[in-house]
Amino acid sequence: MKRPLVYVLALSSISVLLFALLIYHFTTNIDPQTIGTEAAAGKKVWESKGCIECHAVFGNGGYAAPDLTKTFAVRGENWLADFFRDPPMRRPSNKKRHLGLSDKEIPEMIQYLRSVSQIRLLDWPPAPILPPSREGE
């Protein structure tokens, strides 16, 4: 091989170009309206508090606490507001509380979690395969 760098860079360029086309297709199919101004502010709160170290969104993040992708859809606005206003203990700790948020940050974070829960994810997270337990009925 006389000029390997040319070949390697050519292969890299073709791969990156095709990948860029796929990314372009991906991003043009995303609804930009999903994230409003308040949700964008909520994302900043999410980032500044380092929530990703314990929680995950879209399954990406920490493993210590629940994935919050569908939390808004499951828990609802009031439950979330109460949680952030008066945070409970962080399981399994008996001493450490979950971080609380200010009155300004609470609606922003809720809007962010609402927006995240509205993004279509090809039916992920999956519903449990086994039927729910009927004990106690």
Place this chain on the structure above:
Amino acid sequence: MTAMPRRRWLHILVTLPAILYRSLPHLFRRRQRQSPEHNAPKEYPSQKAALPYCFTAVLIFAVQGLVATLGALDLVFPDLPSPISFQVGRAIHLNLSVYWPLLGSMGMGYYFFVQEAQTDLHSRTLALGQFWVFALTFGSIITALLLGYTAGREYLEALPMLKLGIILALVLFCYNLARTYAKAKPSHSRLVLAGMLTGALFILAQYVPNLFSFVHPSIENVVRFWVVHMTEEMSLELLDISAFVGLLLIFSPKRRTSLQRILAVNIVLTIIGGVFATGHHYYWIGSTGEWLWIGGVFSFIQMLGILVLAYLGYRGIPTNWQELRQADRLVLALGGSSIVYHVAGAGMLGLIMSIPEWNRYTHGTYLTSAHAHLALFGAVGMLVLTGATYILTKQTELTRSEIIRSWSGFLILNAGLLLMSTMLIIAGVLQTYLWRVTGMGFMDTHALLRPYLIIRAAGGALFALGDFLFVSALVTVTWRRLGLRVFVIH
């Protein structure tokens, strides 16, 4: 007992020390004659540019083991007293795991690039300047994280203005390599150089967009995986595997043609597989369905690249271990470990998890964490340690204490990593079944995983102990040989 046997014993007792005394120099000469240094390529003064990079990288690696173990303990015993919160500790752990291999890879890059280019580096001053830019930026990143300043993006927690320092260091690295490439007139193919330079350019290209934070979480994840996946599994691989070939060529110089052919195949598969297999991270982030088959198919191609790497190791790692120096045996043992982790942890486990219908259930469980540990510390980390150990122990005979510490450290390091990963795999399988299949709540499932996570923390402690022993041996060798001159390139 008769007189005759007594005389024979006396004869043996008298002559044995003489035989040993006479044979020792022969043994010593034989070892010197068969040492790979005899076949080693010409030394260039600018190869010393690699020393501060490799030395600092292994020091950070030692800190990494300790921080990770404390974090794993905090996860299972959250009420233990700790000077920092769990989220700060994890952010530091992730950043250490990104930047020490990058720093070590830069050192390996400089050393083996010069060797293969058969000419000195374009600028040694630039290389030293780049080292201090990187080191100061890295120090600032860790300090900022300790003080609670985070960008809040997993693996990319460094504040944007500090990421600029890393980008500057990468620009200097690429520039120095490119100028050296331009002036080089090697007597053999430039394939190893091309692999390293392309890897370096890719790292820079993938890091720059991550200077920005994107409002839409889907786009944010698209860009984030250019570093989290592409840099780790393609760009660093290109740089490190090409440098690894440069190392193997020292031990097996007659196999140059064969190793270069295998490397060429590896480079093609690593680029194609590495770029498009990023798709397996795009399955559930709000993408369209085509990523399901793109990610799945190209993850298989990525696995083929890893099998080619295994073949490269098989062809390149010499078998005449008895004739090698202790330090070189250690170097090759590290290289072999890296290949095993490449095949088993990064490759097989990664491929199984990339099957879309399986990934639907395993995604976000401890299986992902097991894969990350095996790929980052096992595959990439061991490869960086391979190069760093060679560079730091070159032309130095290890003392008895250093041999014991380095080999026991190497074995304990591997035992710790295997224990840790096995527990994470068991926890991941259980978590998938209980959480995803039966529908048990996340925290209830997590409580049931606790025994496995405690053993995982013990594995982490073992890893940290091995890490400490290994690095202490490397530090004493380097210090004995160079002292503070390790930071002086000229």
